[in-house]
Amino acid sequence: MKAIELEKAYDPKSFEDRIYSQWKESGAFQPEKPKDPSEKPYVIVIPPPNVTGMLHLGHGLNISLQDIVIRFHRMRGEPTLWVPGTDHAGIATQNVVEKKLKARGTSRRELGREKFLEETWKVKQEHHEIITRQLSRLGASVDWSRERFTLDEGLSRAVRDVFVTLYERDLLYKGNYLVNWCSSCGTALSDDEVEHEETSGKMYHIRYPYEDGTGFVELATTRPETLLGDTAVAVNPDDERYKHLIGKTVILPLANRPIPVIADAYVEKDFGTGVVKITPAHDPNDWDVGKRHDLPVINILTPDGRLNDSVPEKYRGMTVKEARKAVLEDLTEAGFFIKDEDITHAVGHCYRCNTVIEPFLSEQWFVRMKPLAEKALAAWRKGDVIFYPKKWENTYQHWLENIRDWCISRQLWWGHRIPAWYCETCGKTTVARENPDRCAHCGSAQIEQDPDVLDTWFSSWLWPFSTLGWPEETDDYKTYYPTTALVTAYDIIFFWVSRMIMAGLEFTGQVPFRDIYIHGLLRDKQGRKMSKSLGNGLDPLELVDEYGADSVKFTLAFMCAQGQDLLVDKESFKLGSKFANKIWNASRYILMNLEGRNMTENPPLLPVDTWIYGRLNGAARAMNDALTSYRYNDAALTAYEYFWNDFCDWYVEATKLSMRSGDDAEKDRATTVLLDVLAESLRLIHPLLPFVTEEIYEKLPNTKGLLITARYPEYREDRTNPRIDGEFSFLQELIRMIRTLRSECTITPDKKVRVLIRLSGGFAHGKFLQDNTDLAKLLAGIGELEITDAGGEGFSRPEGSIGLVGNGFEAFVYIADAADMVFLKQKFTKDLEKDRKFMTSLQSKLANGNFTRNAPAELVEGEKRKLEDALKRTEKLESYIRDMA
Structure with missing residues (x-):
């Protein structure tokens, strides 16, 4: 085979449009008809x-x-x-x-x-x-x-x-009902199309004088201009303060119209003054009260939101806002106004143009729901x-x-016109599937369609x-x-x-x-809903231009936990970009090293190959489970951890042993297995990052056809090998511990360390370690590795080493050969002192009853986890310092 070149830098702009056209033209988006009814x-x-x-x-x-x-x-x-x-x-x-x-x-x-x-x-x-x-x-x-x-x-x-x-x-029926009206759009809206926003306003207290001149009743309203359409004043029938008023008549201020005092359980005794004005044409609850008491209904608004001829002449033609100001001035001048109070209340707005909604009496079509x-x-x-x-x-x-x-x-022109025709001759309505040319009831041609x-x-x-x-x-x-x-x-x-x-x-x-x-909904990092008015929205195409479609898709899936809103900003999408880059670079490395290699049939598997197939198998099961139950973040996390950790950090690194050997047959075997695992891994990840996986997949020497229609990996029982999984888990634990110590001691990758591993008696994975010492040395940066099962009182920690305790083994890393022990001891002592101070502050915080009782439970649990982590760090540092003494 020849080496296959991928561009050095991952550049989604160079292939995403091309690949989308390829998918579309191939018919991949169109389903094949089911072969049988089942x-x-x-x-x-x-x-x-x-x-x-x-x-x-x-x-x-x-x-x-x-x-x-x-x-x-x-x-x-x-x-x-x-x-x-x-x-x-x-x-x-x-x-x-x-x-x-x-x-x-x-x-x-x-x-x-x-x-x-x-x-x-x-x-x-x-x-x-x-x-x-x-x-x-x-x-x-x-x-x-x-x-x-x-x-x-x-x-x-x-x-x-x-x-x-x-x-x-x-x-279906048509009738005069109170609807939500947008005066700007000039149309009715359903209840669901009204967005309620918390708005600062006022509660106005007004006197309504008794008709007999013996006094007045005080009520409060947020919409004083609507009093011009009042047809009653209501009190709760059980309110002892006002029982004597039921049946009396008051004079409506400014309109000088007598209206009754009625009793209705709708009125809350403890809200406001316990007396409410009833305006059936301009409040949904008042509409219901009006129907129960057979009250007149007076609409005071025109469709464009101005006051109509049902109000005193002075107010006709005013907008609601203008009328409110004029009514309050006139109430004050006439001595009816008492006071106002600042309040915050939910006000309905049009979901399209944000105009304040007015309840409005109008003839409309309704569905009985x-x-x-x-x-x-x-x-x-x-x-x-x-x-x-x-x-x-x-x-x-x-x-x-x-x-x-x-x-x-x-009340629009753009949309499905209502298929109802009204007859000028008999006044009846014809509703039809096909446009009629005459009335279905009397045969008259004088019909007109609902506008x-x-x-x-x-x-x-x-x-x-x-x-x-x-x-x-x-x-x-x-x-x-x-x-x-x-x-x-x-x-x-x-x-x-x-x-x-x-x-x-x-x-x-x-x-x-x-x-x-x-x-959930997308919100900014402050938890605010994204909107044009706040200027915190993100344009998906700008993100695609900067990071690529795969990066956007993967990031959104990774952050999409069931039942939660997503808090994102532009920086969030670097997550998906880094993962797409990882897939690109890992694949590029593999394809660059195909020169002179040949594919082999049914290659035998080394333990590390069996292990990666097992990890791939487990990832396939987890992905299938997650995506069939719409757990997108679980699917994304599974794909990320499998490809980045298992495939790249462990398996690809492990295959370097075979690639560095002088045996061409071994190199061909390892290459064949590696390409097979890569192809299946791309199939696993494709739904989450379709473009980059398709671009790489079509370049592989062991694949045919488009990835979009390739078979998705499924869990296979024969790929499960608990023994190999256990052995490799042991090896990973050992390597991780040595890698961590190297990092903490700032030992550069080019420096190899000497390690002595002491196995516990009867330890099950000793032979596996003996058989895979070269792999352990490669992955942990070990120069010289000695394995022993010597125990008893005669054994002591080798001088110049730091001991690490794992499950069934101890590893002694000769730090003195690779690092400055004096410097390290000072560094670890300083780190230990810092961690002890941190622990003390956490312990003090958690001992404070006010904090543990009043803080959110997740915050308290978070502080407890920090304390546990700090305790582990201090114990580890103490052991390092002891070993270096």
Whole structure:
């Protein structure tokens, strides 16, 4: 064989794009159809990113985790499908386009619906190309031939079919209800689309005078401007302070309108003054109170967030902020204002534009969720869906048990237009799968389609089956549905995960996936959520440019422990970069030394070869266990420790004995085994670092085809050899102890040390050590090695040596031959003094009851571990100093 050259420096830019194109063009991303019905495919549908968004590092995490398990199952020989796609993101996309139009001096109203949608499709296409490129750069092995978009023809057909089906099953209704309203986006939002932020505000105390002039009642509110829509004042029926007021009438300040005092258990006696204003059109709880007491409902706002004609003329046209200021001034002037107090309270904001949400009375379409939720809860209780980690089951259960009806209509133009037509002649509604040309009830041609569109999530909740061709019985739907797994972040359990399960059960009769892996959120090192406003976000493509896609993917997997958020900064990704470099450099060394070597068939194995196959076997079992249960960090740690420690630091180093021998047959044997172990190691690591492993794998003389479709290593019982494992563990313990002592004594690698090893009587691994003295000398930097089992009272530690005690042996290292003993004794004495002081401070800290009682348990345990480590260090240093005396 000839030596194979890898570039001296690991440079992912030189091969990542090329390899991705190679994978894509080879058809490796497309699954082979199952050969028989019993062969279950592994299927994931991608959580579709918003088509107008740029992928952030959160997407990078989500994509990386999916890619890892997809590659793993593909290599196991399972028909594996990863469906890509994007979401039309109604509110977000319309906002982007409207901003562009505003910059051009026009608006959607001026353009009209048809022209506006043409502009929006152009923006969609531009951003879609960017997202496609980003996914490719991250190495996402998605099946591009099956890519979908939530507004494509097939998904639009599925959306309409579902809307009509819900209507036919009486699970859909339209009515005037209180909704969350974003005045900036000009649309209703569901409860889940409102983000509550802790905000500084005030509690305003106001007098409402009795109609009979005998006094007033004091109440407190955070939104004084809404009093213009009050229709009652409420007290708790059991509140002795106010029982005499129930049934009385008060005059509404500024509006000069009489309103009743009512009793309702909703009022908390201990909150504020124990009296609350009731504004049914502008507070969800007040809405419920209003329905119970049949109160009038007065909407005081326009859709653009200004006060309407239901308020006194002075306030009409004001924004909410302007009205609050004017109302407070007028209340003060009229003597109704008492005081205000500073408070912090949760205020709802639009999840897209961050505008403060106003409860708003509006006519909207709703889905009755309770019947759907009951099926989803039953499926979870039966074990049809499994959460990883299980703690998210509680969130799922709580939300479904307390679910409210879903407002699905949005006052937008971009999206799936609601398939409902209103008849001007008879006033009835026609809901249809195909566009009608006349009313289904009276036959009139005077019908007009609802101008609103459906909530974006209405198409997303159908994603697992609509992407596969449903409602048609397509081959893909029959083959790949239900899908296998969903990988997503915990912040959309309500938005998406629960609704997909409800939709799957309602429309296909099956849960849409079995495994639900919920990963944490990315945060900066201070624990803050990454955001544009804080300026602490990281661009995944910038990281790919600097470190390579493999480094990004491996680092994210390594840090992704189940149930925990990830605290990262740019420096974090050096971890993955160093590991990719290690794989590159180790492989480069092996390939550089192939000159003149020949491959041999069925080469015999030395004990060290048997040992590395055993370590590889154990790593394969651990990797299989970790990736089938979505323990990404365990998989990454296993790969790291096996390749860096077992393969590189021990096995590759050990093979240098064979390579330095004068026996060509031995060199050929060792090279053959080494290349075989390397090839299998690359297969083991591929899901976590696909690019670098593929680049190296295709250059190996003992491999054929692409690594992406090679077989993943599986655990084999015949590779387990407990005797060899035990013998090599003993050898590693001995070598580590000598290496550590060399390091502590600052003995340079070029200096060889003399070592005497004294074995305990009956020690089981004595022969192994005798047979492998050359290996021990190579790995521990030993020049002269003597082994004895001499014991008894006549034995004494050799002069000029330091003794090390291991399991069944003592090793005496002749330090005096390689180091300055006077200097070392001074160094160890100084280190010992420093450690004793450290121990004293730790003991004092742990003896302090205030610390042990009040500090977090993990902090206390950490200090205890530090004390144990310091104790071990002092004992070791004391033994060194004794030996040097």
